[in-house]
Amino acid sequence: MALAKNFLVSLLFALIATHVAVAQVGGLLSGLLGPIHIDGVLFCSLNGQIDIINGTTTPVFPNALVQLRCGAGNVVSSTTTNGSGVFSLVLDPLQNILSSLLSNCSLVVTTPLSTCNASLPSIGLLQSPLQLVGKTLVGLLSTVNLGATGFQLLPNLI
Ligand SMILES: *[C@@H]1O[C@H](CO)[C@@H](O)[C@H](O)[C@H]1NC(C)=O
Ligand SMILES: *[C@@H]1O[C@H](CO)[C@@H](O)[C@H](O)[C@H]1NC(C)=O
Ligand SMILES: *[C@@H]1O[C@H](CO)[C@@H](O)[C@H](O)[C@H]1NC(C)=O
Numbered sequence: 001m002a003l004a005k006n007f008l009v010s011l012l013f014a015l016i017a018t019h020v021a022v023a024q025v026g027g028l029l030s031g032l033l034g035p036i037h038i039d040g041v042l043f044c045s046l047n048g049q050i051d052i053i054n055g056t057t058t059p060v061f062p063n064a065l066v067q068l069r070c071g072a073g074n075v076v077s078s079t080t081t082n083g084s085g086v087f088s089l090v091l092d093p094l095q096n097i098l099s100s101l102l103s104n105c106s107l108v109v110t111t112p113l114s115t116c117n118a119s120l121p122s123i124g125l126l127q128s129p130l131q132l133v134g135k136t137l138v139g140l141l142s143t144v145n146l147g148a149t150g151f152q153l154l155p156n157l158i
């Protein structure tokens, strides 16, 4: 009886040790293998953000084409906001280096603001650099989450 109990206790310790080892390997590989997510909500305003003016909230910007542009303007990825103004891009971490995404890429909304509100400009595009929002652990993979730092209407951007 005591022998069986001892065996169970050692087995338990062995299992715990294995878990720790796996977690450490996961930590080493994180950032290398986890996908990079770029998410956000786009609003129908000059800065793409929500404005709360006397209790009225800015509507979202649905069906807007959002591009990830890098370097001299190469389109690396693109998506469309859904009915709630939500956009979401998933990038392969092996083809996209985090530091160069942050330093050399930006989000560009190619659908003119006049599409969601006729009083807003039809010329110029919203653009925002990227920032690191956080990392989430999915299984052994650490997912890197990026978001817009803040959109701005650039009148000369096409
Ligand atoms: C908000 O409401 C107050 C009081 O009615 C008014 O004085 C103010 O101008 C309003 N602000 C905006 C941005 O509409
Ligand atoms: C950023 O973009 C410029 C212009 O395309 C390019 O020359 C430079 O190598 C890029 N830098 C990084 C870190 O990707
Ligand atoms: C838009 O996408 C978000 C996130 O996936 C989801 O929660 C929301 O319900 C979607 N809205 C519509 C109208 O599909």
Ligand SMILES: *[C@@H]1O[C@H](CO)[C@@H](O)[C@H](O)[C@H]1NC(C)=O
Binding pocket: 044, 058, 059, 117, 118, 119, 120
């Ligand atoms: C449309 O844009 C104008 C100018 O910014 C603003 O005053 C108005 O409230 C907007 N309309 C809606 C429905 O958001």
